[in-house]
């Protein structure tokens with residue numbers, strides 16, 4: 478039986494109004510913990526709807542950029558307050574729509590609120606420098622200009638935090654936004670946009686158009702009036718965004734996948750390393766771009782670490798994210814579940830040894846959801862698919878090494894370079910790791926998946942277009958520098 482938790486259709490948000498897609502077609506967003514439950518319907522928009530949104534954003538940008546940055550910040554503070562008042566509701570929608578536990582969904586929504594406040598505050602901070610001119614009677618300085626209209630394309634795994642960490646800096650620096658959320662989490666996205674609406678942002682400053690990646694995402698890539706595109710998602714789609722934006726001279730920023738390692742040195746605090754490996758690898762069902770997926774362990778502590786890890790993994794309770802007892806929810810969609818299961822099969826076929834899990838979960842309460850067991854492999858070699866490709870599921874690959882040099886070599890032996898962590902009590906090992914690891918986020922005695930909103934975030938190698946998001950780094954993408962020379 479189909480349960481309609483909320484059968485509402487979520488419309489596009491264009492020029493300050495909710496508006497049905499011109500196609501009048503919709504798509505159900507379902508609960509991955511119970512595929513019979515419809516969370517809501519999203520609008521399947523067309524290029525016509527996108528055109529309207531872009532026109533509204535282009536028009537609104539003229540007056541939005543003229544507001545002072547502190548005045549723009551006041552709007553972001555208001556959005557933060559509305560989202561705070563609706564925190565539980567938004568988090569519950571997120572849990573129902575993509576499966577992460579309610580506790581994690583609340584944490585992410587709180588993160589969104591903090592990001593809004595952080596960028597509201599940025600509206601009061603310095604944006605340029607005075608540079609001495611060779612002309613003693615002149616003043617030379619840098620200022621920052623907005624790009625214009627920014628297209629925001631986001632994935633489903635952080636449906637509140639990622640859109641906000643793109644939209645808040647876009648807005649504070651004077652851009653207007655056309656936002657295309659992941660279809661998988663469009664209802665959660667609509668609730669975030671409702672908060673912007675309730676906060677009273679001027680019409681057209683923020684617009685949301687839902688629909689398929691091939692129609693609306695591609696439409697953003699190609700649109701001549703979109704001056705910058707900020708994208709987070711998979712490597713394949715990211716490449717299309719980058720190539721398309723480059724071809725028409727738009728600025729772009731891409732954050733993509735990871736294959737993040739943790740190194741466990743022989744002098745590590747093993748209990749701490751085990752906790753962090755489980756948290757970093759399996760929370761959010763492994764569906765974080767910064768999730769730990771390769772566990773590289775020095776031989777001397779391999780067996781002890783493995784036993785401690787397996788003891789804890791066996792205790793993990795998989796279930797509905799809204800159940801307070803649940804530690805790990807389902808995969809976010811059926812296709813995600815199938816991807817994870819196919820990687821597990823590849824792992825077995827290529828000779829990795831399955832130590833725990835590996836199957837779709839069965840049992841009461843789990844039969845209608847996309848649940849997979851937390852999975853641990855050993856004897857994993859760098860040449861295997863599960864050591865190279867992003868799985869985006871709760872799968873840990875244990876790899877045994879003799880020396881620290883070998884550990885770092887294995888850690889770097891992938892195309893990605895997002896996050897990496899090491900557990901060691903030895904300062905020299907920490908320093909070697911900091912210097913030699915190819916990763917944008919380097920974490921010592923901490924899980925690979927931790928990110929702080931006030932610090933730059935982004936990857937090396939194939940994980941990113943090598944730009945950075947968040948913190949003060951965001952200004953680099955969302956503005957252009959103007960060098961100003963003034964002579965009386």
Ligand code: NAP
Pocket residue numbers: 630631632633634635657658659660661688689690691693694695698709710711712714715717718732733734735765766867869895936940
């Ligand atoms: P995805 O399939 O690449 O989708 C991301 C966004 O792109 C969605 O809004 C999607 O729309 C849209 N899209 C799809 N096809 C498109 C096209 N042809 N042109 C333009 N846009 C298109 O990624 P995902 O499966 O949602 O997310 C998982 C991936 O995101 C993983 O690889 C993960 O590592 C990465 N990620 C990276 C970071 C980071 O900061 N580095 C953070 C989180 C996630 P539809 O939803 O409508 O298809």
Ligand code: MG
Pocket residue numbers: 506507508509573574575661662809810
């Ligand atoms: Mg869903």
